[in-house]
Amino acid sequence: MFKKLFLIACLMTSLFAFEKENIQKQMSDNIHQVLNILKDTNITKKDKSEKIITILDKSFDYNIMSMLALGRAWKTISNEQREEFSNVFIKRLKESYIDKLELYNDQKIKIANLKENKSRLILNTILVGKKENYPIDYKFYENRKNNQWYVYDVNILGVSIIQTYRKQFDEYLKEKTIDDLIKYLKEKNLKA
């Protein structure tokens, strides 16, 4: 069951992912594109977000991210609920990622190195600040169906975006149902 779903999820994913040997270069390009957009004072905030999202969409596997954010609860919910949850969550995720980018103000980004960890790859990048450097790590997994690598989590200063969601949803679901959670995320999206 899960495998089938996984397959569907993977097929849904955009085909802009990376091959292992290109990760560094392509990510570097992507990041610089994003930085250029951020620096560009002629674009409205809304347009900036849209442009950045377009770039991110190439490399992020949102469906896997949704599944990971929900953790084991993912397996207990119906397909409809999964779809609905993924929709609202992906929206939320994009919003909050853009929000995090606002932490950026004119620092330089260095692409440090690509490390292999079990079956995953971690691309270390460094945001060079005036006083301190901030590590930002992109975590990739390999989709075995098409042998492409996708980002499934971003660690900023050692804080994992997906893990923060996992903890929140886990706590939320202790007291409430998945439908409540979907409703809650919808409301959050409306407010954003």
Next chain:
Amino acid sequence: MIKNFYSKFLFQNPKKVILLVLVLISFLGYYATKLEIDASSETLLLENDKDLAFAREVSKNYETQDMLVVTFTPKEDLLSEDSLNTIKNISDDLLKLKETDSITSVLNVPLLQSPVRPISELVDNVKTIQNSKDLNKQLVKKEFLTSPLYKNSLVSHDFKTTAIVINLKRENRFFTLVEKRNALLKKKNSETASKEELLEYEKVSKEFKQYRDNQRELNNKYIQNVRDVIKKYENKGTLFLGGVNMIATDIISFVKNDLVIYGSTLILLLIAILWIIFREAKWVLLSVLICTLSVIATSGLLGFFNWEVTVISSNFISLQLIITISIVLHLIVRYRELSARYTNSSQSRLVLNTMLSKLNPSFFAIITTIAGFGSLLLSNIQPVINLGWMMSTGIAISLIISFLVFPAILILLKKSKPNKSFENNLHFIEAAINIVKNKGNLILIGSVILIVFSLTGASKLLVENSFISYFKENTEIYKSMKIIDQKLGGTTPLDVIINFDVKDKDNKTKKVETNNSDDMFSSFEDEFNTSSNDAQYWFTSYKMNIISKVHNYLENTNSIGKVQSLATMLKVGKILNEGKDLDSFKLALLYKKLPQEYKRIILDPYIDIDKNQARITMRIVDSDKNLRRDELLKKIKSDLTKIVGDDNVEIRLSNLMVLYNNMLQSLFDSQVRTLGFVILSLFIMFLILFRSFILATIAILANIVPISIVFGIMGWSGIPLDIMTITIAAISIGIGVDDTIHYIHRFKEEFKKDHNYENAMIRSHRTIGFAMVYTSVAVMVGFSILVLSNLIPTIYFGLLTVVVMATILLSAILLLPRLLILFRPFSKI
């Protein structure tokens, strides 16, 4: 046997007896120098209180520090160069003292909104007045006045006064000792302790006391040093030192002053009164000698047994003087009466008759007084229990000393004709006789009115303990407490502790078993599970919502001053985040990146990630006249239970506010219990003493009126029942009963002569009546001096004692004889 003891031993060897007493008392006198006064909050708490154990646990977890607050109202503007320099100099001087851990002031708190900068920049570099040169003072002022972190706590709302908070070094040894002692005490109470453990318990208890004694000394010295520092800067503005620690120190100094000043003035006043009454130096000297010996002996015993004088027992000297004077005056009046009547009797015969005729009533008077004080043993509060023991022991000592020293000295002196000039001019007794004879109904009506007054007053009684109202308005501690209370966020600390995730619900997601076919999923799961308990992921919106809800509720509750919690930080974060709530991710970032020194201020006091717990601290506005502490705590508890009803959390209140309230409520319960107990045990004693049900009832009635008037006055005048005033009832019973017993005893004797109630009353009034008047007047004049004390409860104590003594006298000299005449209880004699 007693007769033989006097005639065959004491009258033969009076000097030896005096010498023996003096030697014994000198031995005790040495221990009297070891008498300790402890007014710390520790002494007022219920040792077996679960809340106390919890409060200590909280204090240990959150590493709370004791603190003192210097309030500074500079002459110049608060942010002027001059004022900031003064704050810096004061801080530097205070940091030189070795007990100071750190100073928090406007100089070194993080400025987050001057100007508002993106969080990314803040994380990079936190500005303070001290570390930045180019600050915009207008913005800084605005931040101090509006930031949830600082408004109404670090600066007053009018921006004239600021707090310089001295954080004291934490004494971990205190907690180590308490834990060790309590663990052993638990075993001891459950009778599972081995011999070694019992010995260990004794050892640890001693060690703990020793430690506290040392700490007290150090604390006193430290506060003196801080005051010296403050003095240096008095030309820069108005400075006060305040804080919960100060309360104890100042109460101790006031109590010590009271002991010395009023103890000695009381003696001088007594000397004057005795001189006016008796006009003979020997009676004055004899009374003063016996009083002094009794006080020294009792103080010595207290020192010997290591019983500390606390706020509650600080009046023990005054009390002992009252009771001793009462014993001695009865003896003097009886002796004078006998020597005037039997002019031909020898001195030894006169003394012997005096002692024998007074032995029985005095003994019973003392036993009943001991019952009155013994009732205090029913309370749960150690200092109140101690007062019970102290007074019971003290009174017994007074009785023994009086019955040894009085005859031993008197037998060495020549007989003298008593100087009755005062008696002859005292028309009070004759007036009382007239009233009892001719206006009996008036007395009864008056008594009924008094009882009604008392009952209605008692229904208005408040059980409150406000420390600020302990002090006169001209004392430094009052002024500082008032400023801290009304301008800098309140005084008495209260915590709300939230435990998250209390019932780990059988979550359906837990039941999911992963199998091998899902190895992709499970490998992800494993990866995330390894880091899921990292501290930075603790800040979930579920928790933040709960903390904020509770925080906001408390902030909008009356009588609550400054509330601080993680929600304070969230509010500031929202301001910095363009009005958007900080999400869990940003909080995790802040947690990871915030420098340790700021974490200590902003996070550590409010969250315990390991325990999955949050703490909301607040201070209660102690000077709020409408504050009803017990009601407030109950309201908070029930409202919060509703607010977080479905959130799977547990809420618990803690800290001094709760502990004092527990103590007060327990005091009130024990007051009700003890009054019942005392009245019952007195009734039984009266039954044993008088062997007549009617007589016992009359005696009880004559006592209930003066006892109840204490509560009537307190209720009507709004004097709350607190740790000081609560002992007055027991004391007034103790004193009141004496008069009743002496009078009835005498009345019985006189009634035997002609079986005529009125004549018996007249004769009793003209003899024992004088002794009762003298005792009461001496005590009333002596106690009126307490009105000059710096401690308000002592003033109340003085005033109420004066009123009670007057009522007791009137009751014993008007109501009691009237009831005797009315019910004729002696028909069978």
